[in-house]
Amino acid sequence: MSGYTNGLRPDLALITEWIEPGSRILDLGCGDGALLAHLAKTRNVRGYGLEIDPDNIARCLQAGVNVIEADVDDGLKDFRDGSFDYVVMTQALQATQRPDRVVSEILRVGRTGIVTFPNFGHWRVRLALALGRMPATPALPDTWYGTANIHLCTVADFEDLCRERGWSVRRRSLMGTDLDLSPFSRLMPNLLSEVALYMLEAPDRA
Amino acid sequence: MPNTGVPGGFPADSVGLVTPRNVAIERPLTLDCGKTLPRFELMVETYGELNAARSNAILICHALSGDHHAAGYHAPPPGQKPGWWDSCIGPGKPIDTNRFHVIALNNLGGCRGSTGPNTANPDTGKPWGPDFPIVTVRDWVRSQALLADALGVRQWAAVIGGSLGGFQVMQWAIDFPGRIRHAIVIAAAPKLSAQNIAFNEIARQAILSDPEFHAGHFYAHGVVPSRGLKLARMLGHITYLSDAAMREKFGSMLKSGVMSFNYDVEFEVESYLRYQGQSFVDRFDANTYLLMTKALDYFDPARDFGDSLADAFRRATAKFLVVAFSSDWRFAPARSREIVRALVEAGRDVSYALIDSQLGHDDFLMPLPEYNRVLRTYLGRVGTESEIPPIPPFAKGEERVLPPLQKGAARSAGGFE
Numbered sequence: 175m176s177g178y179t180n181g182l183r184p185d186l187a188l189i190t191e192w193i194e195p196g197s198r199i200l201d202l203g204c205g206d207g208a209l210l211a212h213l214a215k216t217r218n219v220r221g222y223g224l225e226i227d228p229d230n231i232a233r234c235l236q237a238g239v240n241v242i243e244a245d246v247d248d249g250l251k252d253f254r255d256g257s258f259d260y261v262v263m264t265q266a267l268q269a270t271q272r273p274d275r276v277v278s279e280i281l282r283v284g285r286t287g288i289v290t291f292p293n294f295g296h297w298r299v300r301l302a303l304a305l306g307r308m309p310a311t312p313a314l315p316d317t318w319y320g321t322a323n324i325h326l327c328t329v330a331d332f333e334d335l336c337r338e339r340g341w342s343v344r345r346r347s348l349m350g351t352d353l354d355l356s357p358f359s360r361l362m363p364n365l366l367s368e369v370a371l372y373m374l375e376a377p378d379r380a
Numbered sequence: 381m382p383n384t385g386v387p388g389g390f391p392a393d394s395v396g397l398v399t400p401r402n403v404a405i406e407r408p409l410t411l412d413c414g415k416t417l418p419r420f421e422l423m424v425e426t427y428g429e430l431n432a433a434r435s436n437a438i439l440i441c442h443a444l445s446g447d448h449h450a451a452g453y454h455a456p457p458p459g460q461k462p463g464w465w466d467s468c469i470g471p472g473k474p475i476d477t478n479r480f481h482v483i484a485l486n487n488l489g490g491c492r493g494s495t496g497p498n499t500a501n502p503d504t505g506k507p508w509g510p511d512f513p514i515v516t517v518r519d520w521v522r523s524q525a526l527l528a529d530a531l532g533v534r535q536w537a538a539v540i541g542g543s544l545g546g547f548q549v550m551q552w553a554i555d556f557p558g559r560i561r562h563a564i565v566i567a568a569a570p571k572l573s574a575q576n577i578a579f580n581e582i583a584r585q586a587i588l589s590d591p592e593f594h595a596g597h598f599y600a601h602g603v604v605p606s607r608g609l610k611l612a613r614m615l616g617h618i619t620y621l622s623d624a625a626m627r628e629k630f631g632s633m634l635k636s637g638v639m640s641f642n643y644d645v646e647f648e649v650e651s652y653l654r655y656q657g658q659s660f661v662d663r664f665d666a667n668t669y670l671l672m673t674k675a676l677d678y679f680d681p682a683r684d685f686g687d688s689l690a691d692a693f694r695r696a697t698a699k700f701l702v703v704a705f706s707s708d709w710r711f712a713p714a715r716s717r718e719i720v721r722a723l724v725e726a727g728r729d730v731s732y733a734l735i736d737s738q739l740g741h742d743d744f745l746m747p748l749p750e751y752n753r754v755l756r757t758y759l760g761r762v763g764t765e766s767e768i769p770p771i772p773p774f775a776k777g778e779e780r781v782l783p784p785l786q787k788g789a790a791r792s793a794g795g796f797e
Contacts, residue, residue, distance in 0.1 A: 198727070222724060228750055231733055235701075235757040242720060242732040252721045 197259035203266035207239030281376035295328030295364040340377035398452035423493035428477030440484040441541030441548035447492040450484035467747035474755035497667030510596025538562035542744035553696035567744040569715035571680040580673040583612035610657035622707040622740035689722035699729040710741040
C-alpha cells in the first residue's frame with residue numbers, strides 16, 4: 175500500500191477514529207500489535223491481541239502489547255459473550271477457514287465488530303482475471319500458490335452475507351489506495367475500493 | 381556449552397562461582413494450618429547487583445525438587461553441574477544478571493538448608509521430621525515476603541517460576557499486589573486436577589509404606605526410606621516427559637537384544653528411571669517430598685473467592701506473562717489457558733505464549749530458542765521500566781506482610797485494584 179498515516183497503516187488509522195476512548199478491545203490476528211499500541215497511547219484503550227506467528231508475538235511483547243497465542247480458527251471459546259466493546263479483525267478474515275463463523279464469533283464476544291478485508295471486486299483484480307491471470311495487486315501482493323488467502327470475497331459478496339445473517343452494518347468505509355476516488359467509490363464501491371472496512375453489530379443489538 | 385573465557389574456567393555467560401547464604405528471619409510466621417513458627421531460616425543465592433532504586437529485583441520460585449542453587453557453580457569446573465536454571469539466568473541470558481538482581485531461595489520446608497523437616501526442632505533439638513507443619517503455597521509466599529523485607533526489596537520487578545514455582549507467582553500477585561510488577565507463570569495450572577493429585581498420592585504412599593520411613597522419624601534410626609522415595613521420583617519422572625520424548629530417548633528395544641526372563645533392567649527406560657530415582661534419594665528428604673506434594677494438592681487460589689479464579693485475580697495488579705509447552709501433559713497448555721481466561725475476565729494485563737516443544741513438562745528448564753526469546757523480550761521491557769524508580773517507601777507502621785486470609789474474608793476485592 176502507498177501511504178502510511180503517522181506510521182500506521184491507513185485502514186488501522188481509520189479504525190482508530192471509529193473506536194471510543196477508554197474502551198476494551200480484542201484484536202484478532204493483531205500482527206505486530208501496531209493498532210493496539212496506537213490505541214493504548216492515543217485513546218486509552220485497553221485490550222488484547224490474538225496471534226499465532228511467533229515472530230509477531232515477540233514483536234507484540236517488545237511493544238508492550240498484551241498478546242495471547244491463539245488460533246482464530248479454533249473460535250473464541252475462551253472469551254465470554256459481550257466481554258469486549260470491540261472485536262477487530264483487520265485483513266485476516268479472508269485467511270480463515272470459515273469467515274462467516276468467525277464474524278459470528280466476533281459479534282458474540284464483542285458488542286461491536288470491525289472487520290477489514292481486501293476487496294476482490296476491485297478493478298485491478300478484475301483486469302488481471304480478464305487477462306487470464308490471478309491478480310497480484312498492492313492489496314493482494316502474494317502469488318496464488320503462496321498466499322494465505324483462501325476465502326476472498328468482494329464488497330457485494332460480503333454485504334450479501336451480512337443481509338443473510340442479519341448483521342447490521344453501522345459504518346462502512348471503502349478505501350482506494352492509489353487515487354482519491356472517494357466520490358466515485360461511493361457510486362461504484364465494488365469496482366473502485368481496494369480495501370473495505372465494516373463496523374457490524376449482531377441482530378439483537380442493532 | 382561453549383567458551384570458557386572467564387577466570388576459573390566458567391562459561392562466559394555464567395554467573396560463575398556462587399556461595400549460598402543463610403538468611404535468618406527473626407519474625408514469627410503464622411501458617412495456614414494455624415501453627416506459628418517463631419523464627420525460620422532460608423537458604424538463598426543472589427546474582428547480579430541490586431540497583432540504587434532497589435527496583436530491579438527478580439524472585440525465582442522453585443518447583444517440587446528445586447532449591448536456591450538456580451545458577452552458577454559451587455566449585456570450579458570440570459565436573460561441576462551448574463544450578464537448575466543456569467540456561468536462563470546469567471549475564472546476557474533471558475534473566476539477565478547484568479540488568480537484574482536475581483534472588484533464588486530454598487523454600488520453607490525444603491531440605492537444602494532452609495528450615496524444614498531435616499533441621500532441628502528448637503523444642504526438642506532433634507530433626508522436625510513429620511512434626512514440621514505442612515506448609516501451603518500461601519505460606520511460602522508470606523515467608524518470601526518476609527525474606528524480601530530482610531533483603532531490602534519492597535517490590536519485585538518480576539516474580540518468575542515454573543510448575544509449582546508458577547503457583548507461587550500467581551499467589552504473589554494475588555496476596556501482595558503492591559509488591560510485584562510482573563508475574564511470569566510458566567508450565568503451571570490454576571490448581572491440580574484429580575489426575576495430578578492421584579500421581580501425588582501414589583508417590584506419598586510409596587514413601588509412607590516404606591518400612592524405613594518410621595512414621596517420618598527415620599533420622600533417629602540412621603536410615604532413609606530410599607525405596608519409597610525412589611519410587612516416588614520414578615513416578616514423577618514419567619509425568620515430566622512426553623510419550624514421544626520417551627520413545628525418542630529410550631525406544632523399547634531390549635538392551636541385550638534377547639529376553640532374559642527376569643526383572644533386571646532390560647530396557648533403557650528402566651535404567652533411566654532407576655538412575656533418576658537413586659540419585660534423588662541421595663539428595664532429597666522424604667518428609668520434604670511429602671510436604672511439597674501436599675502444597676501442590678492444596679493450591680487453589682480461587683477457593684477463597686467463591687471458586688472464581690477471575691475474582692482472585694481482580695486483587696492482582698501485576699502484568700502477567702503465561703507460558704505453556706505443547707508437549708507438556710502434566711500441566712497441559714489447556715491449564716495455562718484457564719489462567720489466561722481468568723486474567724482476561726478480570727481485565728488484567730496478560731500475554732500468553734505456547735511454545736512448540738518435544739520433551740514434555742521438563743521443557744520449562746530447557747534453553748528452547750522460542751522460549752528464550754519470549755522471556756528475553758518480555759524481560760527486556762521489564763528491565764527498561766525498572767530503570768525508572770517508581771516505588772514509594774513503606775509508610776511508617778504500614779503492615780508489610782498481610783495476615784493470613786480468613787476463609788471468605790476477601791470476597792469483595794475492590795479495595796485492592
